[in-house]
Amino acid sequence: MTSSDPLRPSDHIDGDDSITQPRLGLIGWLRWGWRQLTSMRTAIILLLVLAIAAIPGSIFPQRMADPNGVTQWEADNPDLFPVLDAMNMFDVYLSPWFSAIYLLLFISLVGCVIPRIKHHLKALRARPPRTPARLGRLEDHREVTRDTADADAEAARSIDVAQKQLKALGYRVERYDKGRTYSVSAERGYWRETGNLVFHLALVGVLLVVGIGGSFAYTGQRVVVEGQTFVNTLLDYESMNRGRFVSDDALSPYAMTLDSFDVTYQQYGSAASGQAGDFSANVSVRENGETREDSVRVNHPLGVAGDKIYLLGNGYAPTITVRNADGDVVYSNSVPFLPQDTNLTSLGVIKVTDGMPEQLGIAAFFYPSAAKLETGAFASAHGDLLAPLLTLDVYEGDLGIDEGTPRSVYVLDTEELTKLTGRTTDVDSIELAPGETADLPNGLGTVTFEDESPAGATDYRESVKRFVSLQIHHDDSAVWVLVFALLALAGLMLALFVPRRRMWVKATSSDGAVNLEYAGLARGEDPTLAAAVDDLVAGHARLLDAPRRTSPSEKTRK
């Protein structure tokens, strides 16, 4: 190996295999171990192990991507779950064993790349190596003899020409003349190694930025009903995940009102009838004392103060008013109902904590386009508000809110409650269309399903408010991940497509003739070398045969 060769681990195809035995002593063994870790073989094994280790995460639901799936899996396989969970099968990509694999891989990578960088920096300054004495030994070798009167001068001239030619082709050139033998040595393709190093380093960059960036990122969720305003403070989030270094006052102050939510439905009878799309949450954002109108759509997150706001879901939020026996309003709210199917059959919970003899819980179903099934149960036939219907089952008792245990607003724990309407009682469930009011059982009062239609509406289409669930995400590192990823891509293309090769042209003069030799040597993968040598020979002959031109401009004249 000469100094301008790229440095490779010793088990590389071009590597030198001389030192494989560990020398005695602790240092010797450590060296040997380090060489093993930074060898190509280890890199391959670790890559393959990484590929295999990633598989279980695609088979078992992962907490980070699909927490509900994990709960479901646990319910389906109660015996197996603890075993697999102990093996981190539901957090594969955060598990110690997965981390160990990629950390080892990256240690190996860094250990492999650092000596190569040093070496490459030196190579970048090195001159092309001396012309080998016997070019004929190289595989890609051509020989041409030209008759001429003044052989020595012609030999020198032909190498001058070759030198210019190679330089124009992007080679670094060096003359090695000796006696009556003239030669030029040329090398090109340093970008190949540069690209390779950039690629590997950029991968390290991606890993570091992802690792560090997470500590400064936060992601919160919030449900907003039409007409409501969301204020960007920790208190106003339903849930919030934040990195270690996100302080309490890191959130930028802004407020956002959901003015309306648009959605279009495929018509009945068309292909994909009922499919919803073109979602658009139309909002007004107040920031720094200014208000602007904008929208949050799928694939088009809204940027506000460095945050990105995403539309994750949507549904109906029926407005329900409950009055007690005296006619006082004890509850009035637009309640987000969780969609259960694509036609937005939705489930909601209403908790009336005060103003009644006992606390009331209401479990409600909402059907935007109600249709009665043969069994007598309802279902929704379409996602739009064609025939909205609310059915309510009323429970009475202790809602368990006061004990201090956190309760989801979407779940009604009926264990401590007495059911007053619906199945298993002798009172039918309450059924309401928008604008209707019904009596609660036992003379408790009334419940109203408010009609939110604007004045003069002729159908139900705007009778029920909608809600959106938003995700507010802040991650300044994402752009750096992209930068490093693109750097890796660029480095990869250089590393794989730039040919690295050496070329030599040698002229030996004898009586009345010049013997020209051309040879090429590939440094690494170079399928086009032979053609390149042929081109060099042909180009050189053309240049030598061309009448000695005075200036380049002459050549281009027609």
Place this chain on the structure above:
Amino acid sequence: MPDLDSLSILFVWTAIAIYAAAFVAYAFDLARRSEVTADARLARETALVGAGGVAGVPGAPDAADDAASAEPAKPRYVMARIGTTLTGLAFVFHLAATVLRGIAAERVPWANLYEFAMIGTLLVVFVYLLVLTRIDLRFLGTFITGLIVVLMGSAALSFYVGVVPLMDPLKSVWLVIHVFVASLGTAFFALTAALSALQLMQHRRERRIAEEAEKPGPAFLSTLPGSERLEGLAFRFAIVGFILWTFTLIAGSIWAQDAWGRYWGFDVKETWTFIIWVLFAGYIHARATRGWRGSRSAWLAIIGFTAVIFNFTIVNVFFKGLHAYSGLS
């Protein structure tokens, strides 16, 4: 107005039928190559005993017939030519079917599993035909057309869905870019895998010849390039595929950032795309490593492509994840 989608389906089946015919022609070609080499051996042996010349042997390579060929002894592979012509014809129908589907749907024709299969196979054939203009890879014809017939046929039978409007997350320029580049990468990986498989066969044969075994292997192999040349070709396709795949990963992450609010979340499809990327990175290293270059690296390429097919079929249909765009329910 004619129903463009029905016309598209008709063209798909026409294309499948012609690909199948091409497959038969290519298969005959391989069989015929076996004969030619057997004849050539016979001729050589006869020549050796001095009782006749090569010229008189039917089926022996005849240089004059193939003016375009640089090597004088290169035989004319008539059946291979027929196979290629048929493949080209089928490609035209295939392309027309894809374009019609796009017009019928008023969008790019790669937005559900059926369409992914159509565009993916189309690109495999396209890359194959394109490469043929520069390198004679017709010996891959049987593999390519066989693969295409199986993939297109099963997609048309079991993945077909009618034209429906796009779901919101798919309405993005990244649908155009990400999916197309992924399909193109798949095409290059398919050629890599095919060449690697032949490389393994050729390698085995070369070893057996060196051992002077009685039957070194299928005779058609002797008309193919040597295992090292096959490996070199496979590698060239692999690196193009790998770069396209890297781009697919990046483009997919950008899209995920817009559509799902995070650039990476180990969704099943993301995971498998990553696995494939790592496998081919392993392949590229293997090819540069003593003890791994040659057959071992060839196996890695084949495993990598198997993972591509797995990702495309099993993962799309049976695994649960965000990439729920197969259109099947």
